[in-house]
Amino acid sequence: MHIAVSRRIVRSAVLALSVAALAGCSMFSSPNPRYEPAPLTEYPAGISAHIAWSVSIGSGGGYGFAPALVGEAVYAATPNGNISKLNAASGAVLWQSNAGVDLSAGVGSDGRTTAVAAGDGTVIAFNDQGIEKWRGKASSAVNMPPAVGNGIVAVRSSDYRIQAFDEETGELRWSLQRPGPALALKTNMQMVIVDGLLVSGLPNGRLIAIDTRSGNVQWEGTVSVSQGATDLERISDVVGTPQLQGPLLCGVTYQGRMVCFDLTQGGRPLWEQYFSSNTGMATDTRQAYSANQRGQVHAFALNDGHEVWKQDALANRRLSSPAVIPQAVAFGDYEGYVHFLSRADGQLLGRVHVGGDAIISPLLASNNGVLVQTGNGNLVLVGVN
Structure with missing residues (x-):
């Protein structure tokens, strides 16, 4: 076996x-x-984007690494084992630690405990002074950031098992496994903890909500169903981060669909759109935003799913998962540019180069702008006026 x-x-x-x-x-x-890739073009600037600060946090980057924002602090980790806490407004380093091993994923944090994972499945937790608290062992390799909160550190491993460790002691609290496909997509995925539930996408096109205390499944919903004759054609993973917006829970898959479920109606689908993303989606109170696998950016109305606008100007630029700020929706690209698009009509408003080659980590919205973790181990705040 x-x-x-x-x-x-x-x-x-x-x-x-x-x-x-x-x-x-x-x-x-x-x-x-x-x-x-679509060439960069000149256009009238609608906003002014600038690098507010840039700090080296370690070496390397890639899938499995995403910054986490808690209040006025941002946490980040890099593959060479570095874990950092910075002031989100100024970029001042509040503490830095090193796990002593190469990392495969990080970070998750609730402001009290910050967790990362190594390639062999080791889960490492630090307190909020950067001092190691404990080490645990997942059932196999962990390639997505841990989720921390409500007393647990949760990880999803490559054998499709979700495990929760006690936030203070590292003791295994519960373990849940779902059958998975022969082939899974290597991309950014994240779990979220909200209202006592751990919400996660799965490699079989489903979303799942688990009680953080007991590990009991409270709800499951199908975003898309695998189709095709080959393993490649049947990839239908939920990608990016599940989006909670009021009563709606939304997800998007590769080679599948974008779906919003109404939690006030027992989690029944409110609307769906045939769609394929390999990076994920973001939402505000009115719209859902995502780039398809060809780099075409779409906005859909949250109330009924109709397409509000589509922007082709960034086609094939390997766009990152987006971030929504009051002034715009932002995407990173394969050359290290961050692009800002109008939330109203998708028009290009501005761009800034942050360096570090391809932006693979998901962008993170903050009160001060957009946080970008680059491929060369920098954390950058892009301010917008």
């Missing part, structure tokens, strides 16, 4: 890498103009 599981995990990892390689070759090395 253990041998079969291990073989499936290894096969999934190899296939996931193959998907990434194929995507890179087909979309960014092909002479076919259809797949060429």
Whole structure:
């Protein structure tokens, strides 16, 4: 049994890498103009975007790494084991620690406990002075940031198991496993804790809500169903971070759909759109925003799902998961640019280059602008006027 599981995990990892390689070759090395990244163009600036501060937090970046904002503090980690807490407004470093091992994912934080994960499944928790509290062991590799809150540190491992550790002691509190597909997408995914529930997307196109205390499943909903004859065609993972907006819980999948569920109606789907994203979505009180796998940005109305606007000017620029701020919706791209689009009509408003090559980590909205974790280990605040 253990041998079969291990073989499936290894096969999934190899296939996931193959998907990434194929995507890179087909979309960014092909002479076919259809797949060429759209060139940057000049346009009247609608906002003024600037780098407010930039701080080196370590070395490297990639999938599994995303900054976390708690109050006026931002937490971040890098693959070389560094964990940092900074003042979100000024960029002043409040503390830095090192896990002593290379990391595969981080960070999760509730302002009291900050957690990261190593490639062998080790989960490491620090207190809010940057002192290590405990180490635990997940069932397999962890490639998405832990979720911390309501007394637990939760991780989702590569064998499709979600496990919760006691926030103070590191003791395993509960473990839940769902069957998974042969092949899963390697991209940014995050879990959220809200109102005593851990909400997570799954690699089978489903969203799940789990009671943080008991580990009992409170609700499951289908965003999309796998279709196709091959493992590649059947990839239908929920990507990015589940979005909670008032009574709505929304998710988007690769090669599937975007769906918003109405929690006041037992979690029934309110609307759905056929859609494919490999990075995720963001919402405000009126609209949902996402870039499809071709880099075309869409906005959908939250009340009924109709398309409000579509912007093609950033096609094939490998856009990141978006962040919504009062002035605009922002996306990072493969050259280290952050682009700002009008929330009303999708028009380009401004851009700024933050360096560090491709922006892979999801952008994070703050009261001071947009926080960007770059591929070379910098954390940058982009201010907007």
